[in-house]
Amino acid sequence: MKVIAFLNNKGGVGKTATMTAVSHIFSEVFEKKVLNVDMDPQGNTSQLYGYSGMEGSYSLQELIEEKIYPVSDTVEDLLLDSEKDIRECIYETDYKNLSIIPSYLTLSEVENRLLGDVTRPQQFRLKAQLEKISKEYDFCFIDCGPSVSLLNVNALTAADVVYIPSRCDKDSRVGIANVIRLVKAVQGYHPKLELGGVFLTQYDYRKKICQEAKEDCRNALKEKFIQCVVKPLALAMGI
Structure with a gap:
């Protein structure tokens, strides 16, 4: 199973849209068996596929006192419990x-709990879980949250390759630099991790800011800049 992550610590650059589109192409067109892992606490990928968590009513007091857990069998359980059967979360x-493998809002608090557990390495937890099913899928695509966090370190440590989508604004390119630095840090103990490349989303060839972003990325990234661009739907339709 080849594991591919999509990451930019700038939000709104098209990570989820790109990952889910590529996943559908691989599964439907190329007839590959594909697993998506939602590592974003916002859970946009999970919601896109109709996973909204546990139905039913529970009070805030019950949640605070941990008398009830709103959602079970998510990526959060895999990170916290090494004995958890990953197949229960698929x-x-x-x-x-x-x-x-879906996520839920409570994933956002997992990082602090991981940092507090020094009994086993924190950055290899997702990797260890995915290895249990490595022969059952052709590809695994990981949708990362917009941050440089231990959650995303877990994603990168589990991945073979990472791609960075970016909009054409300068803040998104700051995100590119942050992710590249993070990738280099992770490669120190996971040398097989490869930077697959960077590509631009919401690219409008008519706008100067997009033309400048493309040139800037080409100069800085050389062969790691993927020349194809993702256009806004209206532009692609000629509207």
């Missing part, structure tokens, strides 16, 4: 050959 989607 859900089929409505799409052929495409499954998901």
Whole structure:
């Protein structure tokens, strides 16, 4: 199973849209067995596939006192419990050959809990879980949250390659630099991790800011800059 992560610590650059589109192409067109892992506490990928968590009512007091846990069998459980059966956290989607390990809002607090557990390495937890099913899928695509965090370190440590989507604004390019530095740090103990490349999203060739961003990325990234660009839907349709 080849594991591919999509990461930029700048939000709104098209990570989820790109990952889910690529996943659908691989599963439907190329008939590969694909697993998505939602490592973003916002859970946009999970919601896209119709996973919203546990139905039912529970009070805030019950949540605070941990008398009830709103969602079970998510990526959070895999990170916190090494004995958790990963297959219990895998859900089929409505799409052929495409499954998901979902996330929930409570994933945002997992990092502090991981940092407090010094009994085992924190950055290899997702990798250890995915290795249990490495022969059951052709590809695993990881949707990372917009941050430089221990959650995303887990994603990179589990990945074979990472791609960085970016909008054409300067803040998004700061995000590119941050991720590249993070990738280099992770490569220190996971040397097989490869930077697959950087590509631009919401690219409008008519705008100067987009032309400048493309030139800037080409100069800085050389062969790691993927020349194809993702256009806004309206522009692609000629509207």
